[in-house]
Amino acid sequence: MKNPVRVAVTGAAGQIGYSLLFRIASGEMLGKDQPVILQMLELPMEKAQAALRGVMMELEDCAFPLLAGMVGTDDPMVAFKDADVALLVGAMPRGPGMERKDLLLKNAEIFTVQGKALNAVASRNVKVLVVGNPANTNAYIAMKSAPDLDPRNFTAMLRLDHNRALSQLAIRAGVAVADIEKLVVWGNHSPTMYPDYRFATANGASLKDKIGDEAWNRETFIPKVGKRGAAIIEARGLSSAASAANAAIDHIRDWSLGTNGKWTTMGIPSDGSYGIPKDVMYGFPVTCKDGKYEIVQGLEVDEYSRSMMDKTLAELEEERAGVAHLL
Numbered sequence: 092m093k094n095p096v097r098v099a100v101t102g103a104a105g106q107i108g109y110s111l112l113f114r115i116a117s118g119e120m121l122g123k124d125q126p127v128i129l130q131m132l133e134l135p136m137e138k139a140q141a142a143l144r145g146v147m148m149e150l151e152d153c154a155f156p157l158l159a160g161m162v163g164t165d166d167p168m169v170a171f172k173d174a175d176v177a178l179l180v181g182a183m184p185r186g187p188g189m190e191r192k193d194l195l196l197k198n199a200e201i202f203t204v205q206g207k208a209l210n211a212v213a214s215r216n217v218k219v220l221v222v223g224n225p226a227n228t229n230a231y232i233a234m235k236s237a238p239d240l241d242p243r244n245f246t247a248m249l250r251l252d253h254n255r256a257l258s259q260l261a262i263r264a265g266v267a268v269a270d271i272e273k274l275v276v277w278g279n280h281s282p283t284m285y286p287d288y289r290f291a292t293a294n295g296a297s298l299k300d301k302i303g304d305e306a307w308n309r310e311t312f313i314p315k316v317g318k319r320g321a322a323i324i325e326a327r328g329l330s331s332a333a334s335a336a337n338a339a340i341d342h343i344r345d346w347s348l349g350t351n352g353k354w355t356t357m358g359i360p361s362d363g364s365y366g367i368p369k370d371v372m373y374g375f376p377v378t379c380k381d382g383k384y385e386i387v388q389g390l391e392v393d394e395y396s397r398s399m400m401d402k403t404l405a406e407l408e409e410e411r412a413g414v415a416h417l418l
């Protein structure tokens with residue numbers, strides 16, 4: 092049997108946590124031969140800690156053969172101790188009347204503390220995925236608060252947007268999701284993101300040619316993917332949880348176990364590729380191998396794409412400027 096991998100999950104008693112933990116413990120994220128130890132963080136309030144205890148009782152009741160241990164805590168230094176994977180899901184939600192700026196600042200406090208704790212106690216190879224919104228900027232803050240860790244250890248979740256785009260394309264083109272390759276969602280996990288299927292293929296044939304409808308791309312597809320989160324809230328009365336947990340599992344599985352040469356989308360600190368300034372946490376097309384990601388290079392950026400990529404970049408730069416004084 093392999094040595095257990097330590098997986099830290101914050102916001103463990105929340106909606107996404109409830110969809111995520113059981114799948115991690117059953118082996119869906121790291122493989123059916125990989126034992127895991129779950130290290131779960133929740134707020135210190137009694138209500139949150141009681142809910143966490145309940146989740147841990149249910150995890151126990153599943154008797155997962157791969158669950159080699161569990162820790163429940165309100166201390167990031169305990170949750171992140173020797174963590175190999177850290178899923179930062181817990182975040183401050185936007186309350187009634189709360190300005191976007193206040194939301195950014197509240198979350199900046201959380202992700203500064205958590206970045207510092209990761210810096211102090213996590214494995215030097217920890218793979219960090221930030222899910223809690225605003226995910227890209229929270230990931231940027233955590234990265235900047237962890238100067239002793241490689242910036243490449245920090246990522247933000249664009250995978251839900253990628254998966255949403257895949258399904259919309261499959262429906263429109265009448266092809267199977269599994270046959271689509273070479274899709275990317277550029278930029279911020281927000282309605283400014285740019286889902287881009289110019290390079291995508293289904294069974295090797297160009298999807299752009301097959302769909303052949305640029306008006307649908309610009310007026311239906313891009314806004315639909317961008318506003319899908321809001322549509323789910325409107326329909327369900329709650330934000331996406333099972334699909335968000337599923338995307339987090341896809342993101343870490345691909346990063347850890349590889350994509351076999353196929354593209355996926357990850358929010359990662361820019362290395363300057365495609366004119367995106369260094370360190371901006373931006374959705375890029377990547378391939379993963381041996382636990383590392385590489386940006387897909389050499390893609391043409393046409394005029395429309397440049398304007399879309401710059402628009403989502405401008406939003407990220409604005410968010411970054413809003414928290415700069417804290418870093």
Ligand code: NAI
Nearest residue numbers: 102104105106107133134181182222223224226248251335
């Ligand atoms: P939720 O409110 O059900 O759960 C969040 C949990 O985090 C709560 O139990 C809360 O007590 C806990 N928490 C808050 N601050 C914490 C902290 N500092 N340390 C530890 N735990 C903390 O929310 P839900 O639905 O699970 O969503 C979590 C986050 O994920 C939200 O910020 C949401 O906007 C975001 N999200 C991101 C998506 C993406 O694609 N990047 C998709 C869907 C949601």
